[in-house]
Amino acid sequence: MKHHIDEKEVNLLLNDVAGKYGYDFTEYAPASISRRVNHLFQADRFPSFAEFRYRIVSDPEYAMRFVEEITVNVTEMFRDPHFYSALRQEVLPVLATYPHIRIWHAGCSTGEEVYSFAILLKEANLLHKSVIYATDINTSVLEKGRKGIFPISQMQQYSRNYMEAGGLQDFSSYYTANYDYVKFREELAEKIVFSPHNLVTDGSFNEFQLIICRNVLIYFNRSLQDKVLHLFYDSLEPLGFLALGSKESLNFTSVAQKFRQLGNREKIWRKNHL
Structure with missing residues (x-):
């Protein structure tokens, strides 16, 4: 064998x-x-x-x-809580100035981080005017995300992450528990559009004020990373935000000059005006 x-x-x-x-x-x-x-x-x-x-x-x-x-992506709700508190403090107040907010969560896996961001929007009173496009190459993980059903065994950890990220409510108010699983509130799911998108072959499909793509680029070689970063650049409005995973960076990439990193230590960049 x-x-x-x-x-x-x-x-x-x-x-x-x-x-x-x-x-x-x-x-x-x-x-x-x-x-x-x-x-x-x-x-x-x-x-x-x-x-x-x-x-x-x-x-x-x-x-x-x-x-x-x-x-397969490893994911959890409010992963890297400081990243979420940076979004809450520095990105959401800017998004609040738009009449309609469009967010693209690329490589969303089973959706835990998408629901996390929907909760942030809800707490900033922005969810009602937002749409989150959650995409992944893998259709079966999208199906899980669409259902919004996650193991109850994870909730203690997620609740800790949520509190560390500056959560304002009791985390359990966002879901209904049923035996081994919880289901997240419908008002969160209503604002999320789950659909297949292949970062390697598919193009841009809208203009966004924020693109989140965490821990996907680390699996790509340099030329593919550059290709995807150009796709993100083309898909962002001027002054839009790009948020990456903790081990990812725009330094030494072909779009490095087209963005500036926010002052905090998190992996969040803002597209230049021109």
């Missing part, structure tokens, strides 16, 4: 998936892709690379499992 898939074989699989299903991972960072592909290969106990490859090419459902394994 084969135990490891080498780089050449990983590339074959990525080309298969791009050609047959339109998901292009060929510019993702090789180390992270290789780790995830090998994890799936071992977890599903394929006796050989050829059988693994055949299954991916011939079984669209299994191919989606492959896509999910590669795009």
Whole structure:
């Protein structure tokens, strides 16, 4: 039984998936892709690379499992609470000056962070005039986000994060608990549009005042990062905000001169006027 898939074989699989299903991972960072592909290969106990490859090419459902394994994102509500308090203090007062607020949360995964931001908007009395477009390449995580149902076991941690992020209410007032799960309030979900979008191949679809894309770019190589950052630049209104993950930066990228970082230590930039 084969135990490891080498780089050449990983590339074959990525080309298969791009050609047959339109998901292009060929510019993702090789180390992270290789780790995830090998994890799936071992977890599903394929006796050989050829059988693994055949299954991916011939079984669209299994191919989606492959896509999910590669795009799986770790997420939690109010992740990095200081990031959320910076949004609350520095970005929301600017958004408040617009008659309609459009936000794009790219690579939203299962939606925990999208609901977190909807709660911030609600507490700033801005939710009623906002729409959050929550997108991901992976349609099954979008389905989870759309339902707004999360394990109750996480709520203690999420509540701590929420308080640290400067939460104004009792966190449990935002959801209804039912046995092992909670469902977030409908008024939050009503303002979120979950839809598939592939950062690698799809273009801009609106002009936004804020784009949030956290811990997605770290999986891309340099040229793909630049491509996606240009997409974000083109999708932001002048003076719009771009918020990235804690390990991500615009420094040394081709758009570095087109943004300035906010004064706090968080990864939030503002697009230049011109």
